[in-house]
Amino acid sequence: MLFRIDPTAPEPLFAQLAGQVRQALARGELTVGSRLPTARDLAMSLDINVHTVLRAYQDLRDEGLVELRRGRGAVVARSGLDDSALHEAVAEVVRVARRLGVTPETTVALLRDAHRTATPGEDPS
Amino acid sequence: MTTSAPSSPGTRVPVPHRAPSTLLGLLLPVVLTALGSAAALSWRSDLPDPVAIHFGPDGPDGFGSLGSNVLINAVMGLVLAVGGWALAFFAGRAALVRRLGVGFGVGITAFLQTLQLSILAVQRGLVDAADTPDAAWTPLLGVAVGLVVGFAVALLVPGDAPAPTNEPVPADAPRVPLADSQRATWVRHVRSRAILVVAAVTLLVLAVLSLVLRSPTVVLPAAVVLTLVVASTASFTVTVDERGIAARSGLGWPRIVVPLNEVQRASAVRVSPWKEFGGWGYRVGRDGRVGIVLRTGDGIEVRRTGGRVVVVTVDDAATGAALLNTLASRRRKR
Numbered sequence: 001m002l003f004r005i006d007p008t009a010p011e012p013l014f015a016q017l018a019g020q021v022r023q024a025l026a027r028g029e030l031t032v033g034s035r036l037p038t039a040r041d042l043a044m045s046l047d048i049n050v051h052t053v054l055r056a057y058q059d060l061r062d063e064g065l066v067e068l069r070r071g072r073g074a075v076v077a078r079s080g081l082d083d084s085a086l087h088e089a090v091a092e093v094v095r096v097a098r099r100l101g102v103t104p105e106t107t108v109a110l111l112r113d114a115h116r117t118a119t120p121g122e123d124p125s
Numbered sequence: 126m127t128t129s130a131p132s133s134p135g136t137r138v139p140v141p142h143r144a145p146s147t148l149l150g151l152l153l154p155v156v157l158t159a160l161g162s163a164a165a166l167s168w169r170s171d172l173p174d175p176v177a178i179h180f181g182p183d184g185p186d187g188f189g190s191l192g193s194n195v196l197i198n199a200v201m202g203l204v205l206a207v208g209g210w211a212l213a214f215f216a217g218r219a220a221l222v223r224r225l226g227v228g229f230g231v232g233i234t235a236f237l238q239t240l241q242l243s244i245l246a247v248q249r250g251l252v253d254a255a256d257t258p259d260a261a262w263t264p265l266l267g268v269a270v271g272l273v274v275g276f277a278v279a280l281l282v283p284g285d286a287p288a289p290t291n292e293p294v295p296a297d298a299p300r301v302p303l304a305d306s307q308r309a310t311w312v313r314h315v316r317s318r319a320i321l322v323v324a325a326v327t328l329l330v331l332a333v334l335s336l337v338l339r340s341p342t343v344v345l346p347a348a349v350v351l352t353l354v355v356a357s358t359a360s361f362t363v364t365v366d367e368r369g370i371a372a373r374s375g376l377g378w379p380r381i382v383v384p385l386n387e388v389q390r391a392s393a394v395r396v397s398p399w400k401e402f403g404g405w406g407y408r409v410g411r412d413g414r415v416g417i418v419l420r421t422g423d424g425i426e427v428r429r430t431g432g433r434v435v436v437v438t439v440d441d442a443a444t445g446a447a448l449l450n451t452l453a454s455r456r457r458k459r
Binding site: 001002003004005006007008009029035036037041042044045046047048 | 301303304306307308309310311312313314362364366367368441444448
């Protein structure tokens with residue numbers, strides 16, 4: 001998979017890395033059993049500290065998305081959820097936001113806010 | 126610009142190291158063949174006439190005259206050696222191609238001459254070739270000598286000198302979006318089912334063969350070699366980053382590395398291993414292309430300085446090729 005990080009961005013590098021893996025999972029680019037590169041190799045490729053990669057992998061492991069194997073990197077343990085409904089909803093949000101002239105930043109902020117205030121497990125449907 | 130970039134790389138760039146390739150790949154096989162043949166013929170007075178030239182499970186079952194046999198052996202070896210030399214001489218832009226051609230030619234002549242001399246050696250002093258003692262070890266000796274000599278000479282073949290370029294990557298080569306402040310890498314694993322299937326079938330044949338021949342001595346080394354070959358070429362990790370593109374076997378060898386400053390252009394292509402490379406694995410293909418080809422389908426083709434072309438079969442090759450172009454082009458702008 002393609003990893004892109006930006007050392008000048010405010011988001012910490014480990015969070016950028018973990019986020020990209022989550023996105024690849026959600027898009028179906030990574031499936032159960034897919035291997036991620038070893039932390040050492042990925043750190044060398046991106047010229048960053050190996051602990052940064054390990055931190056990202058540990059976060060993904062704590063979420064149950066990957067299993068860490070000694071010296072062999074990480075293996076995807078749980079595939080991206082069936083997220084077509086989510087994609088549709090996101091597309092709808094983007095459509096409405098565009099129509100109303102709401103900026104992407106504001107849209108994301110609204111989503112984050114809604115996410116925070118929603119009761120866990122609540123299913124509006 | 127002082128260096129001319131040929132419009133179609135791979136055709137006009139001259140093949141390097143032609144003198145050593147000829148010395149090792151053509152002259153050496155001729156010398157080996159001449160020495161081996163001379164030694165065989167010098168034994169004529171000690172040898173039965175006709176001599177045994179083929180062996181079955183119950184001893185010798187094929188006979189022929191010494192002279193015609195030496196001649197056939199010499200011609201066969203030299204024809205194969207000329208083929209290997211021609212590959213190195215005309216298509217040997219990459220070190221692997223030169224090593225393969227030269228090593229094959231020298232190795233095959235060493236194998237044939239060793240085989241012939243060992244079969245004849247056990248017949249010296251005999252009156253009737255039908256009394257030739259068991260010679261089951263002679264092919265093993267031949268193969269061992271051929272492999273050692275072939276590999277040793279292949280190592281003597283000069284490698285590729287670094288050949289960095291500052292030519293910009295063509296504008297029509299695919300790219301990925303990448304901000305100047307971003308760093309990127311692309312990693313994929315690729316496995317070959319074909320190699321595993323071929324290996325399993327071959328192991329089965331070897332097992333049956335050892336039962337039929339009741340001689341595990343021939344089969345065991347073959348099984349060991351096969352297992353090593355499969356283990357080293359059945360799975361690869363392909364990485365594109367600021368260093369270039371690398372395809373490494375799970376065992377660490379074989380590997381192909383193209384440094385970023387030798388990348389002229391990368392593209393996603395469709396690869397047919399059997400048609401273009403004559404099989405699967407780490408291979409030399411038509412036009413001297415070097416490839417790690419594990420399956421039919423998507424692959425990254427890298428045009429490299431010196432008219433060299435490297436092919437790696439891997440999923441999502443389009444992204445890998447585009448990132449390689451992007452990184453190479455960004456580096457040259459600076």
